[in-house]
Amino acid sequence: MRKLSRTLQTAAIIAVAFNGMAMGGAAFGADGTAALLKVKEFRYLDKEMDRISLEKTGAPDGTRDGHLRLLIDAGEGTEIKSITMKTADGQGTDTGHGIWASWKEPSDIGKYLLAVEHDGKTINDTFKESLGQFKGVNQFDLYASDNNSMKEGEYYYLEIETSAGLVKSEVTPFADAATSYAPVLIREFSWADLNQDKIGSAAFGEDGSKDGHFKLKLAFAQKTKVLAVILRPTDQDGKEVSAGIWRTNRAGVGWLLGLVQGDKIINPEFNKDETAPVGSFRGTVSLDLYATNNGSIKNGQNYVIEVETQFGTVKSTPIEFGKQGSIYTDTTVFPFKTISLKLNSKEAAVDEKNFKLDVPPFSLDSRTMVPLRFISEAFGAKVEWDKKNGRITIAKDSSKIELVINKKQAVVDGKTVNLDSPAIVRNNVTLVPVRFVSESLNMTVFFDEGEIYVTDAKQQ
Structure with a gap:
């Protein structure tokens, strides 16, 4: 099983991301001169999510997408016109196994969409001529639908077209995460019987065949x-x-997997909105x-169960249907802690315990500010x-961080770093940019439709 430590989807970006050291090599303009934008990190994270198709976001196509992370320093500001991802060998020589891009000309053939997310928001729903203007350190999550070249042995690199020139990253290898940040454990997965007829191929209701009945505890x-x-x-x-394949959604790809909790049917049929979640x-x-x-549901056949969340996917090992004692169990204690917050809301939680904040998180100059003491002491x-x-x-x-109120410099482990937004005080509460403080303490931040999640899950 995938143990719970990395993501969608992922390895923690640590304080080195903020100390001016480029992890992906120097960035050069098209004419060989130094460009304003620097690639600080480019990494393949996982292949756990199905979020996009070859040409559109929010259109799952039945295959898991490649998920990569890009960290850049845009200096005092530069426009990112487009990001193009290409395949290469380990030495950086093009292999021509695929091209994914945030923009393509209408006449371009053979380019697939490279979806770009910034702080949890998708910048390009489809091909877009410019991704916008950026300043300082920025993190992007990149998604590329699999064209059969998201697999072991493949390498990838980026070409970033900016207003200051062309920037090229070093290569990163395919590395599907062996672990996940998803805060869920599959406690038990087992076969039950072949005696009931409750569901058809796309909706609950008898269809004349005996269903495969399984048990799942999460x-x-x-x-x-x-x-x-x-x-x-x-x-x-x-x-x-x-x-x-049986699944709870994504109509048109496999048969319906029906979920029943007690007497309640959770998903009576395939939802017309393919992106709608099963629930929270x-x-x-x-x-x-x-x-x-x-x-094909019969004694002797093996099955695995996968649970896909906004953080990533967890998966069981195989069980054999009809075999006495064939059951998957996991008694692991959750190996990490997660804080959940919401923009402009005083409601917060640390794992399953609820808290009320004195000052809610809010956005300031495009940076998410959070209560420093609450985040720090929770971890x-x-x-x-x-x-x-x-x-x-x-x-x-x-790790040690030193900050001064209203000052755009901090000291992280003895090194001076620049902040995009300084620490401020509001109603006697100190607030700081969430990404800076969390990642300086080796945490990882997720954004999801106004929700903010910070976890201390470690790379293993």
Whole structure:
């Protein structure tokens, strides 16, 4: 199973991202001169989500997308016109296995969409001529629908066209995450029987065949949006076989996987909106799963279950239908902590415990400001306040951050770094840019439609 430490989708970006050291090599303009924009990191993260098609976002096409992360320093400001991703070998030589781009001319053939997200918001729903103006350090999540070249052995690099010239990244290898940030554990997955007829191929209701009946128990560390639950037939080693697929949504790709919680049917049929989630869950949830029998649900066949969330996907190992004692279990204790916040709301949570903030998170000059002490102390950091000098010190493990109110410089582990927004005080509460403080303390930040999630999950 994928243990819970990385994502969608991912490895934590640490404080080095803010100290001016480029992790992806120097950036050069088209004429060889230094460009304003610098690539600080470009990394393949995982292949856990199905968010886009080859030409449009919000249009799942039944295949998991490549998810990559780009960290840039745009200096005092530059326009990013387009980002193009190409395949290469380990030495950076083009292999021609695929081209994904945020923009293409109408006459271009063979380019697929490269979807670009910034702070949880998609910049380009489809091909877009310019991604906009950016300043300072910015993080982008990139999504590329699989064209059969998202696999082991492939490498990728970026060409970023800016108002100051062309910037090229170093290559990053395909590296599907072995672990996930998703705050959910599959506590139990088992087969039940072939005695009931409750569901058809696309909706609940008898269809004359006995359904595959499975049991699923999930544990959620916090309120989590489940995007899809997928049942896949496999061989005994977990390799997918061509015997069909059952899923809770994505009509047109496989048969309906019906979820029942107690007496409640969660998904009576395929939702017309393919992007609609199954629902949001918290705590321990027990489900009955029903899959219409297409002839391949039988004793001796192996199955895995996948649970896709906005953070990534968790997956079981195979169970053998009809085999006594064939059951997947996981008694792992959640190995990380997650804070959930919402813009302009005082409601917050640390795992399953609720809190009320004195000052809510808010947006300031396109930066998300959050209460410093709440974030820091929730993760076990020690916060000290020097009122006379307006200085704040945050210490956790071997990391140490020093900030001064209203000053655009900070000291991280002895090195001076520049902030896009300084620490400020509002109603006697100190607020800081969430990405700076969390990642300086080796945390990871997710944004999702106004929701902010910070986790201390570590790369393993």
